[in-house]
Structures are given as C-alpha cells and as structure tokens.
Amino acid sequence: MSIGAxxxxxxxxxxxxxxxxxxxxxxxxxxxxxxxxxxEERAIWRKNIKETMSKLYAITP
Structure with missing residues (x-):
C-alpha cells in the first residue's frame, strides 16, 4: 500500500x-x-389554566 493510498x-x-x-x-x-x-407550550397552558381557575374560584360564592 503506497503512502498516497x-x-x-x-x-x-x-x-x-x-x-x-x-x-x-x-x-x-x-x-x-x-x-x-x-x-414551554405546556408551561404556558398550565399558567393559563391556573389563572382561569383562580378567576372561577373568585367568582364562586
């Protein structure tokens, strides 16, 4: 085998x-x-769910 090969x-x-x-x-x-x-999308979704649920609980007497 040669050097080139x-x-x-x-x-x-x-x-x-x-x-x-x-x-x-x-x-x-x-x-x-x-x-x-x-x-990241799931984190945003969870944050939105938490905010929505906190608003819903705030409305409930």
Missing part, C-alpha cells in the same frame, strides 16, 4: 466519520429543540 484512506474515513457525527448531532439537536418548545 494510505493518506486517502485515512482522509476518506475521517470524512465519513465527520458526516455521520454531524448527522447524529443534527438529529439530537432537532429533538431537543422540539422537546423544549413542547415543554
């Missing part, structure tokens, strides 16, 4: 590893962003 093999395997790592990191980031958005 050896260097080409190392570079191509490094490139494939970098592409695979980038893909996995992108998927993980997308899931985390979605989870954060859902959690």
């Amino acid at each position: 050896f260097i080409l093999a190392i570079l191509s395997s490094s490139f494939l590893a970098a592409v695979a790592t980038g893909y996995v990191n992108n998927r993980i980031n997308n899931k985390n962003v979605s989870l954060k958005y859902i959690t």
Whole structure:
C-alpha cells in the first residue's frame, strides 16, 4: 500500500466519520429543540389554566 493510498484512506474515513457525527448531532439537536418548545407550550397552558381557575374560584360564592 503506497503512502498516497494510505493518506486517502485515512482522509476518506475521517470524512465519513465527520458526516455521520454531524448527522447524529443534527438529529439530537432537532429533538431537543422540539422537546423544549413542547415543554414551554405546556408551561404556558398550565399558567393559563391556573389563572382561569383562580378567576372561577373568585367568582364562586
């Protein structure tokens, strides 16, 4: 195996590893962003429910 072929093999395997790592990191980031958005929306929903219920209890004699 010549030096050129050896260097080409190392570079191509490094490139494939970098592409695979980038893909996995992108998927993980997308899931985390979605989870954060859902959690924030649920927090807003819970706050609205608490406010509505406190107003309802305030009206009840």
